[in-house]
Amino acid sequence: MLIIGIAGGTGCGKTTVVNKILHELPEGEVGIISQDSYYKDTTHLSFNERVKINFDHPTSIDFDLLINHLAKLKAGQSIHQPVYSFVKHNRTGDTIFTHPRKVMIVEGILILTNPKLRDMFDIKIFVHADSDERLIRRLKRDIAERGRDLNEVLTRYQNTLKPMHNQFIEPTKEFADIIIPNNKHNTVAIDIVKTIITDRL
Ligand SMILES: Nc1ncnc2c1ncn2[C@@H]1O[C@H](COP(=O)(O)OP(=O)(O)O)[C@@H](O)[C@H]1O
Ligand SMILES: O=c1ccn([C@@H]2O[C@H](COP(=O)(O)O)[C@@H](O)[C@H]2O)c(=O)[nH]1
Numbered sequence: 593m594l595i596i597g598i599a600g601g602t603g604c605g606k607t608t609v610v611n612k613i614l615h616e617l618p619e620g621e622v623g624i625i626s627q628d629s630y631y632k633d634t635t636h637l638s639f640n641e642r643v644k645i646n647f648d649h650p651t652s653i654d655f656d657l658l659i660n661h662l663a664k665l666k667a668g669q670s671i672h673q674p675v676y677s678f679v680k681h682n683r684t685g686d687t688i689f690t691h692p693r694k695v696m697i698v699e700g701i702l703i704l705t706n707p708k709l710r711d712m713f714d715i716k717i718f719v720h721a722d723s724d725e726r727l728i729r730r731l732k733r734d735i736a737e738r739g740r741d742l743n744e745v746l747t748r749y750q751n752t753l754k755p756m757h758n759q760f761i762e763p764t765k766e767f768a769d770i771i772i773p774n775n776k777h778n779t780v781a782i783d784i785v786k787t788i789i790t791d792r793l
Contacts, residue, residue: 593666593692594792595712598699599764600719601757602648603726603733605774606699609719609782613697616786621793623665623693627700629674630658634682642681648756650705658698659709665692666712678738694793701757704764715788718768721775723754 600606607626614622632654634642645652661671672687704710704718721729727749734740765771770788772781 596697596715597713598717599704603729604719604721612782622695625698630654655706717770718765719772
């Protein structure tokens, strides 16, 4: 199994890049693990308490479960990947039965911050987009898909996203084997990643 970690700040285009890689490789050979599925379970908290959580800090992620699940997949076992709701700020209680594949992609803003998880990746990729580009994309996406309004996204960006990005996410760029510039759609980079994956399989 080839395990690929894809990191980068919110809105840089990780999910988009992953979908393009998925599209380029034979069906059934690639599986996806999203870091977002591993936000800590917060069922014991009220909605108002959950809204106050810093979702851009490494402590918000259940890395033990994520590492445990990835190790199981590597050992050939299937897992029940939690499903996360950005609207509820919590796991839904549902799971996706995820089978081991030849290529497993793990994507998320904080996946390169954890040394144990980082060591499990055969290839580490960091997707880069400028902060203004990421903010614009995040605004559009969160309003359209995640039930947010303009004020909420901007306030969270200033108070949490920007400082957390600078403190935790941007520094993990140094661990990357490949940095994909993604201010614009980058088909050349996707082709290169596809070639590297195909060569390693
Ligand atoms: N290179 C790009 N150019 C323009 N828009 C993009 C690009 N990559 C992604 N997007 C858009 O930006 C938004 C955030 O992208 P997404 O892949 O969800 O980012 P991430 O998973 O890193 O948060 C989506 O609406 C997506 O369609
Ligand atoms: O309940 C939640 C959990 C996370 N977020 C935000 O999501 C992004 C990470 O997702 P991307 O797809 O990489 O953008 C992170 O910046 C969190 O702030 C949330 O809004 N609510």
